[in-house]
Amino acid sequence: MSRLTGWRLALRMARREALRAKGRSVLVLVMIALPVLAVTAADVVLQTQDVSSVEGLDRRLGSAAAQVVVPAEGRPMIQAFDPEQGSSTHGRKQDPPTAADISAVLGGARLVEERVGGVDVRTDKGSAWAQTTQVDLRDPIAAGLAELTSGRLPDRPEEVVVNQALLDKGYAVGDRLELRGRDAPSPVIVGVAESPEARDYPFAAGPVGSLDVAGGYSAGRTWMAGGGPVSWETVTKLNAMGATVLSRAVIEDPPPPSEIPEEIRAWSSGTDDAFLAAVALIVVMALLEVVLLAGPAFAVSARRQSRSLALMAASGGTPAQSRRVVLAGGVVLGGAAAALGVGLGIGAGWLLVPLVQRMSSTWFGPFDVPWLHLAGVAAFGLASAVLAAVVPAWIASRQDVVAVLAGRRADRPPSVRSPILGLVLLGAGVAAAAYGASASQNGEVLIAGAAILAVLGMIFVVPVVVAGVARLAGRLPLSPRYAARDAARHRTRTVPAVAAVAATVAGVVALGIAVTSDEAENRDTYTPTLAMGQAAVTGYGLSPARWTELEEAVRREAPHADVAPIAGVIERGRNRVELTAPGHHGALVDSTTVNFGSSTLVADSVPAAVPGLSAADRERADAVLARGGVVAFADDRMDGDAAVVTRGTERATLPAAYVHFEAGPDAPLAAVLSPAAVDRVGAEAGTVALAVSGAELSAAQRENVSEAVAGVTTNAGFYVERGYQADQGTVIVQLVLAALGAVLMLGGTLTATFLALSDARPDLATLSAVGASPRRRRWIAASYALVVGFVGSVLGAAVGFIPGLAVAVPLTSSAYSDTGPYLDVPWLLVVGLVLGLPLVTALVVGAATRSRLPLVARLD
Known part of the structure; x- marks a missing residue:
């Protein structure tokens, strides 16, 4: 009997055995198909979530053949096929190319200017940041850069469209979009359009100039190019002129990787050994897992076939033929399980994509079935089934024929x-x-x-x-x-x-x-920013009137919280204060985080928001401040009860409590001075932060307070210390x-x-x-x-x-x-x-x- 004929017979026997023992066959199918299904579904979701350069072309280029970006620096450039994956200046400074220069290199292609960035937008609660795209959305080249869902596209620089996330901040179609900034425009919202990328954060789009804020637009220029395909040769010419190019033709049909400049290849060359090791470990462990799980089923199946195999051996069958019969069961069930798992996995992935999309702030790409990956997954399932049948097949080929025909059974020692x-x-x-x-x-x-x-x-x-x-x-x-x-x-x-x-x-x-x-x-x-459970509004260089506005904004959004100003030394010009210890050379701390807008606070007792103090240190510090002294933070443990306070030419030796800060590399402050100490050296003190305490703020309240603070000034921020959050x-x-x-x-x-x-x-x-x-x-x-x-x-x-x-x-x-x-x-x-x-x-x-x-x- 030829080997092919032997396998045909073995496969036929395995198919009949699988149909005869339906319960056990279903169990094996489930054990092998479930991992295949899970891996297939995960792969489909991940591939759909991952937007490749090719899949992201429409959301970046619209219908254009290329996007040309000219940085303001004016130097020759080098880049990867996709400039987002690597680009750099490469040469001496030169005049940047003009639109006419670029159009000439592109064979007279029509160019449409585009500006991408972000602006601060006033909201019901204060202020929020919004992503922006400025381009003529009615131009066919821009088709795909924004998807209109209601209303109309803007046709004048005084009009824009926004997405639903921005409408939820307190706007409606027909309202003026209030931008923050000097000489900021107030375009009219004429429609609702979703960004091809941003899903749940604010987005606005309009003609060039509709969303420009003075001081917020770089001198660099971006154009969308129409016309025919832009080759890699043309890309390199534009690189030499000082531009980077995203070419649809190059991304869809890239040249050999050797065409990428060596400096850019070096940035992305090599694969993370840790990643490869993790992938290898997961694959091997998963293979072992499936083999070991399916092994008992094939062992029982071989046990059930033991009499048939013994009769075959007694009739002259060889051990190889016995092994082939059991292995054929792995081929039949493994092949069926792999096909079933891949098919169901694709369906499960299709059902899971909308659910996973809700957890992402950006839109996924098109539904993607990675057939090459799934072929490997199916081969993995088949291989695991065959491997699971190897040991039972080997044992079946060595069974005691006489004992089996007599009805006895037992494993070898x-x-x-x-x-x-x-x-x-x-x-x-x-x-x-x-x-x-x-x-x-x-x-x-x-x-x-x-x-x-x-x-x-x-x-x-x-x-x-x-x-x-x-x-x-x-x-x-x-x-x-x-x-x-x-x-x-x-x-x-x-x-x-x-x-x-x-x-x-x-x-x-x-x-x-x-x-x-x-x-x-x-x-x-x-390293904590504030003491545990404390909240604060911090800022730098704000006027007393601005701090009053901030306090009113916080009280409005968190009416049950206690809001109190924190005073500190106004650090500008010669008003800076330094502390040194007698007999100690150099600064007491290497660096501070300046969490409160000043590295030196002014108070009769250490503010509750200051982190890193034990109860004993806080009590000792408060006692010194009550006597008109100072509290000095130090990287090392310091002995002594006096410190030298210096401001310009003014110097005073005052009672001091030294506090060793161990919670991280940066101390939260340099010092806390009593009002009397400030008067001794003639320093100027004022409000540098607001302490917010006495109430547990919900996530919605924290967001509202943050928007309210940003609505007063972008130079202030709100933070709640909740400790380390996993x-x-x-x-x-x-x-x-x-x-x-x-x-x-x-x-x-x-x-x-x-x-x-x-x-x-x-x-x-x-x-x-x-x-x-x-x-x-x-x-x-x-x-x-x-x-x-x-x-x-x-x-x-x-x-x-x-x-x-x-x-x-x-x-x-x-x-x-x-x-x-x-x-x-x-x-x-x-x-x-x-x-x-x-x-x-x-x-x-x-x-x-x-x-x-x-x-x-x-x-x-």
């Missing part, structure tokens, strides 16, 4: 070489992780490889661990004892399930440690990790448990026949789930610490500071995976398992 190899791999993983943590280069690659070695080593150790658990189960009640010993007896289906759970937990623990350690570094190195993306990653770990662990444990129950029907029927209660099957099922889940999670958590701890070191160490490395283990996540999920899984399995079974005859 665990190999002595297996745990030794596993320990060697684990040791190599620990060594590689330790070396990668200390390596100056390619450490991330070594740590990723260490994680893979550790997981592989753990898989080889699992059979011995399962056998050990069975030996230790002698004192347990009947159900967990039976489950532990049955798991050890049928290791071909138990070991992959335990290893799958362990691999899942290892990956989640490793990534969890890395994420939380990075978060610990961010939290520890955070990045939203980090929180999402942590939640996704926990959810992913829970889903995969539950799926793996449930799959393994129900496959084991299906395989153990004869044993459970025998138990029932000898007097076991109907509920015994539920207790055994729950116990089996507990054994698989608990053993797998303990092993996985232990192995996950290896790459997790290793990656935390380079991730949280800085070559530019003394801080780090940081280590923060997410113990709640670890405990939940190790204890919580196995118990939940056991309860689910116990509740979902039938308590009665028909009696089945058995021979062993």
Whole structure:
């Protein structure tokens, strides 16, 4: 029989077996199709969200052939194919090209001027920033730069269109758009048009000059060019004249990468090793996960086919033919699962895109199905199914034909070489992780490889661990004892399930440690702007009348808050104050954040908004200020009770309290002076900030106060100190990790448990026949789930610490500071995976398992 004929027969047998055992086949399809579906949906959403240079051409060029930008500097330029991906000056200064010069190079192409920028717009609450585009929107070249939804396009410089986000700030069609700035125009809103990019922040568009504010427009010029395609040769000519060019023809059909100037290529050349290592780690771990999850199903399938395979062997069949039959099952089910997963994933991605779009402030690109990526995903699903069938196929080819035909079954004893190899791999993983943590280069690659070695080593150790658990189960009640010993007896289906759970937990623990350690570094190195819970309006160089307006604006938007002025030294000209310590050379602090518009405040007691003071320091400082002294911040701990205060030629030695600031690299202030100290040196004091306290401000109130403050002056800002706030993306990653770990662990444990129950029907029927209660099957099922889940999670958590701890070191160490490395283990996540999920899984399995079974005859 030829090999092709043998595979045709094996595939036919696999198809019939899949149709015969529909329940088990559906289970395998689900296990393989779900990861394929999830990856496909994620890829479709990410590709749709990512607007490539080609997809973004219409929103940047409209219908133009090219966009030509001439910087005001007037030097030759070099650029990438897309100037946003890299451009630079390259040569001596020269006269910038005119519109006529550019049109001549472009073969007499018609040019339409465009100006892109932003303006401050008055709103109901005060002021907000809006993105702007100035171009003749009625010109066919500009088609696509704004999408009209109602009203009409502007046809005069006194008219504009705005998007809905700007209307929500208190405008309507027919109103005048009030711009802030010297000699600012007030164009009439004649329509509503959405930006092709901005989704939920203000946008306005109109003819050139309709939105210009004096002092806000650069001398650089931008033109949209009509006419025919603009070649790369033409782009380089315009570069030499001092312009950068976004050419539709070049982006859609780019020349060889070697055409990009070497300086620009150097900026974008190379790939992040950490990114590649992360991708490789995710791909390998995902492949292991799917293989290990599907492995038990193929093991049970091979067990069900054992008699057919034994008869085939007894009739002269070879071990290779037996392996081929089991592997064909992986080909049939894997191919079907891959196709099903990709198809459903595309549909899921299409449904998810509108939901994800709501979380983005910019518009996604067109719905994008990356067929090349998805072909790889489908191949991944097929390969994982075939790999999952390899071990069951190898075991099936080595089965004892006589024992199988006699109706006996049992796995071979665990190999002595297996745990030794596993320990060697684990040791190599620990060594590689330790070396990668200390390596100056390619450490991330070594740590990723260490994680893979550790997981592989753990898989080889699992059979011995399962056998050990069975030996230790002698004192347990009947159900967990039976489950532990049955798991050890049928290791071909138990070991992959335990290893799958362990691999899942290892990956989640490793990534969890890395994420939380990075978060610990961010939290520890955070420097507060104000004291915790305090809010302040800060500004610089504002008049007393302006501070009065700001106070009224805050009281209007936050009527229940207490608003009080904070006084400080007006730092201009020779009015600056310096503090020195007797016998100490140099400044007391290297730098200050100037959070209050002045580095030196004036008060009888330290304002509550000043951060970085302990209760004892604050009490000591207030006592000194009450005596007419000063409070001086210092980078080092200073002894003494006096300081020298200097303003110009005036100098005074006054009582002092020195405060060591440890919360970050910059002190919040240089000093706090008492009014008496200010009088001694003749300094000018005045309001430099407003303290806002006494009320918890909602997010909407904070936004309203910020707009109200900006409405008074753009030189002031409003800030509420809420301490370190975890990045939203980090929180999402942590939640996704926990959810992913829970889903995969539950799926793996449930799959393994129900496959084991299906395989153990004869044993459970025998138990029932000898007097076991109907509920015994539920207790055994729950116990089996507990054994698989608990053993797998303990092993996985232990192995996950290896790459997790290793990656935390380079991730949280800085070559530019003394801080780090940081280590923060997410113990709640670890405990939940190790204890919580196995118990939940056991309860689910116990509740979902039938308590009665028909009696089945058995021979062993």
